[in-house]
Amino acid sequence: MTMTRRATERAAGRHVPSAGTPGAEAVERARSAMLNDAKPRGRTRIGADVLCEALLRQGADVLFGYPGGVILPLYDVLDAYPELRHVLVRHEQGAAHAADGYARATGKVGVCLGTSGPGATNLVTGIATAQLDSIPMVAITGNVPGALIGKDAFQEIDITGITLPMTKHNELVRDPDRIAGAVAEAFHIARNGRPGPVHIDITKDALQGETQAPHPTDEEVRAALPGFNPTMDGHPRQLRLAAEEIGRARRPLILAGHGVLLADAMDALRAFAEKTQIPVAHTLLGIGAIDEEHPLSYGFMGMHGWKHVNRAIQSADLLIALGMRFDDRVTGKVSTYAPHARIVHVDIDPSEIGKNVAVEVPIVGDVKRVLDALIPLVEAVQPTEREAYAAELAAWRGDSESASWHGSGAWRDGLLSADFVIARLGELTDHDATLVADVGQHQMWLARYAGFKRPNSHLSSGGLGTMGYGVPAAMGAALGRPDKETWAVVGDGGFQMTFQELMTLSQDNIPVRIALLDNKKLGMIRQWQEIIYSGNYHSAHLPGPDFEKLAEAFGIPTFRARTPDEVEPAIRGAQAVDGPVLCWFEIAETQNVFPMMPAGKGLSDLIETWGEAAAG
Amino acid sequence: MSLVMPDGTISRHVPGTGEEARHVLVVIVNNKPGVLNRVASLMRSRNFNIESLTVGHTERPDISRMTLTLRGDDFAVEQVSKQLYRLIDVLKIQDLTAARRIEHELALLKVRATNSTRGEIIKIVELYRGQIVDIAQDSVIVEASGTVDEIDALVALLGGFGIREMVRTGSIVMGRGSGVVELKEG
Numbered sequence: 001m002t003m004t005r006r007a008t009e010r011a012a013g014r015h016v017p018s019a020g021t022p023g024a025e026a027v028e029r030a031r032s033a034m035l036n037d038a039k040p041r042g043r044t045r046i047g048a049d050v051l052c053e054a055l056l057r058q059g060a061d062v063l064f065g066y067p068g069g070v071i072l073p074l075y076d077v078l079d080a081y082p083e084l085r086h087v088l089v090r091h092e093q094g095a096a097h098a099a100d101g102y103a104r105a106t107g108k109v110g111v112c113l114g115t116s117g118p119g120a121t122n123l124v125t126g127i128a129t130a131q132l133d134s135i136p137m138v139a140i141t142g143n144v145p146g147a148l149i150g151k152d153a154f155q156e157i158d159i160t161g162i163t164l165p166m167t168k169h170n171e172l173v174r175d176p177d178r179i180a181g182a183v184a185e186a187f188h189i190a191r192n193g194r195p196g197p198v199h200i201d202i203t204k205d206a207l208q209g210e211t212q213a214p215h216p217t218d219e220e221v222r223a224a225l226p227g228f229n230p231t232m233d234g235h236p237r238q239l240r241l242a243a244e245e246i247g248r249a250r251r252p253l254i255l256a257g258h259g260v261l262l263a264d265a266m267d268a269l270r271a272f273a274e275k276t277q278i279p280v281a282h283t284l285l286g287i288g289a290i291d292e293e294h295p296l297s298y299g300f301m302g303m304h305g306w307k308h309v310n311r312a313i314q315s316a317d318l319l320i321a322l323g324m325r326f327d328d329r330v331t332g333k334v335s336t337y338a339p340h341a342r343i344v345h346v347d348i349d350p351s352e353i354g355k356n357v358a359v360e361v362p363i364v365g366d367v368k369r370v371l372d373a374l375i376p377l378v379e380a381v382q383p384t385e386r387e388a389y390a391a392e393l394a395a396w397r398g399d400s401e402s403a404s405w406h407g408s409g410a411w412r413d414g415l416l417s418a419d420f421v422i423a424r425l426g427e428l429t430d431h432d433a434t435l436v437a438d439v440g441q442h443q444m445w446l447a448r449y450a451g452f453k454r455p456n457s458h459l460s461s462g463g464l465g466t467m468g469y470g471v472p473a474a475m476g477a478a479l480g481r482p483d484k485e486t487w488a489v490v491g492d493g494g495f496q497m498t499f500q501e502l503m504t505l506s507q508d509n510i511p512v513r514i515a516l517l518d519n520k521k522l523g524m525i526r527q528w529q530e531i532i533y534s535g536n537y538h539s540a541h542l543p544g545p546d547f548e549k550l551a552e553a554f555g556i557p558t559f560r561a562r563t564p565d566e567v568e569p570a571i572r573g574a575q576a577v578d579g580p581v582l583c584w585f586e587i588a589e590t591q592n593v594f595p596m597m598p599a600g601k602g603l604s605d606l607i608e609t610w611g612e613a614a615a616g
Numbered sequence: 617m618s619l620v621m622p623d624g625t626i627s628r629h630v631p632g633t634g635e636e637a638r639h640v641l642v643v644i645v646n647n648k649p650g651v652l653n654r655v656a657s658l659m660r661s662r663n664f665n666i667e668s669l670t671v672g673h674t675e676r677p678d679i680s681r682m683t684l685t686l687r688g689d690d691f692a693v694e695q696v697s698k699q700l701y702r703l704i705d706v707l708k709i710q711d712l713t714a715a716r717r718i719e720h721e722l723a724l725l726k727v728r729a730t731n732s733t734r735g736e737i738i739k740i741v742e743l744y745r746g747q748i749v750d751i752a753q754d755s756v757i758v759e760a761s762g763t764v765d766e767i768d769a770l771v772a773l774l775g776g777f778g779i780r781e782m783v784r785t786g787s788i789v790m791g792r793g794s795g796v797v798e799l800k801e802g
Contacts, residue, residue: 160650161653164650164654164657165657168702169704226707227645227646227704227705227706228704335628335630336627337628339626339627339628340626350698350701351699351701351702354631354694354695355695357628357631358628358629
């Protein structure tokens with residue numbers, strides 16, 4: 001009885017191909033390539049060149065990355081492509097958030113790079129952040145040579161398996177001839193339809209292999225993706241139904257979401273609202289969809305939104321939802337949400353329609369194209385025709401705004417309240433700076449009190465709620481929009497998660513101004529514990545370092561404010577610095593964000609004051 | 617979409633809380649590595665309850681066809697389709713629940729059989745248009761195809777003899793008549 005070679009190997013207990021077989025040679029080649037691989041200069045075109053060419057063809061100009069063993073072939077050729085600026089972050093999470101911030105501030109696709117294994121897993125939080133907020137991003141990782149995949153090689157992890165549920169699409173590329181197509185398709189998918197992150201994992205041998213493969217044309221890219229055909233135009237029948245609903249409604253309200261910004265539909269939204277005289281409320285990521293000073297802008301909705309806005313939603317007879325997804329932070333308990341309202345829901349992603357709330361008129365399409373088609377179908381309404389409705393809304397607004405910091409007066413007593421800092425920051429930057437939030441109380445104060453006028457001037461991790469987002473995202477935003485002043489508005493908790501990027505800011509002299517709202521607490525945790533967990537403040541106290549000394553160590557100057565009087569000089573001082581700078585605001589330690597809708601409750605169940613810490 | 621509750625309050629319908637029913641979906645996908653993983657991962661992460669999932673080649677080598685059976689209310693099943701469409705490798709989805717269709721699965725059953733019971737087993741299997749594909753001293757392997765209900769009934773009948781091992785493929789489905797699941801919208 002003869003044994004096959006495979007059976008012999010099994011019998012011998014070996015799990016590797018026998019010496020001398022083609023399989024064994026491939027593994028050996030790959031192993032030696034892991035150790036010894038610098039390409040001689042004067043070389044031929046390799047996969048890493050194709051990657052750079054493809055990035056340039058897609059309009060990429062900044063890459064945020066961190067090198068590592070298997071992605072070194074790319075770093076070996078980067079000098080040949082000076083138009084691709086590489087920003088060396090201090091942690092891959094910073095690279096992903098920076099690419100995200102770049103994308104949000106510019107509307108272009110952000111690019112981040114990492115090596116295999118830990119480099120790739122460190123990108124994951126940033127990729128997930130981009131996925132939940134529909135941010136166009138291409139994340140590129142290296143992986144071990146193809147023959148070593150599945151062998152638990154050094155720094156090998158199944159990263160495409162990890163990013164699969166948190167990307168719009170991903171691909172493992174093992175062939176240098178495939179790189180051009182994979183990159184072109186990734187950008188096409190990332191930026192079209194509902195934007196989102198795409199991850200490309202490229203093996204080291206694919207980066208190193210010689211290739212003459214051409215770059216695909218746009219036609220070829222589309223043809224290669226038969227399963228990707230976003231619906232751009234609303235169905236005419238649905239548009240007519242929406243126009244009828246709008247014509248009948250007596251208490252209509254527009255809910256503007258991130259989709260308005262992503263579709264560049266700000267002008268269309270304003271024209272639509274003005275023609276129909278319907279007020280516009282916005283979601284957290286919908287900030288900037290309409291100038292907050294516009295007479296029809298009604299404000300920020302949801303868990304920490306304005307009471308008047310939530311009241312208007314609860315009393316509306318028609319909600320026109322544009323590019324928003326009825327997130328639980330927006331609706332609260334769905335069964336009690338907007339009980340009298342019929343809903344027209346416009347979204348480019350059909351899966352968002354009917355996902356969280358049932359709607360009467362679904363319209364799948366790009367918000368701009370839908371509004372452009374809808375505007376001629378709706379009748380013009382004179383402001384006088386909605387006089388009573390508008391007067392009621394204005395009265396509610398007056399009530400709710402006077403109950404905010406303007407009314408609380410905490411700042412008059414010399415106590416530094418966060419909302420005061422935020423309001424001053426908005427004013428002193430002429431409401432035109434790019435303000436990047438981290439996650440927590442300050443994020444809500446920023447959304448409520450800064451006053452935004454310009455699209456893509458407010459960046460915030462809304463869906464994933466990623467602490468540590470602020471500083472690195474601001475770094476990307478500052479590089480993407482150098483024409484605008486950029487501020488990272490962070491709490492002391494989130495700041496301590498990613499402040500290693502201060503060194504990146506310092507090294508490249510990236511002009512990010514950091515407004516640190518330091519209450520020496522995990523403020524939102526403390527607030528929940530105070531209100532929902534009977535004051536059991538476990539782990540809410542968060543001692544920080546001396547932030548001035550910290551910044552100094554990175555070569556970054558600090559302006560410090562402990563009282564309301566010191567706020568303006570600190571902001572002005574920071575504005576005079578050409579480069580990164582820290583404004584350290586030591587704010588009241590127990591201020592809460594009000595109103596607050598407790599999780600699981602409805603929009604009519606807002607808590608507006610609590611105990612002694614009622615300000616804000 | 618709201619309901620007036622008995623106490624006069626109005627309650628908005630929450631998608632996914634309606635009456636559940638069994639649905640049969642045909643999903644046409646690219647025949648590429650990892651596509652099955654994408655579909656399975658999506659079903660898991662979106663909390664959809666798959667009853668069965670089968671996959672195989674079609675008349676085109678670059679295209680695979682999946683048959684998915686699952687339980688859920690109308691909103692949930694619509695969500696399954698819409699979420700699946702978000703996958704770049706999913707080309708077409710058709711809900712054949714309401715369609716006239718052939719829906720069959722294949723089952724192999726290893727049934728305990730003695731000289732005294734073997735004859736009876738063979739009769740039952742013939743009644744169900746199955747066949748005996750292997751005979752050993754104390755067992756037989758039965759191959760049967762049919763609807764889920766037919767296979768369930770056969771399993772129940774043979775259960776009395778003792779089923780030592782069973783494998784079922786899950787349903788595959790095809791609409792009756794000359795219509796086909798087209799790749800492009802008609």
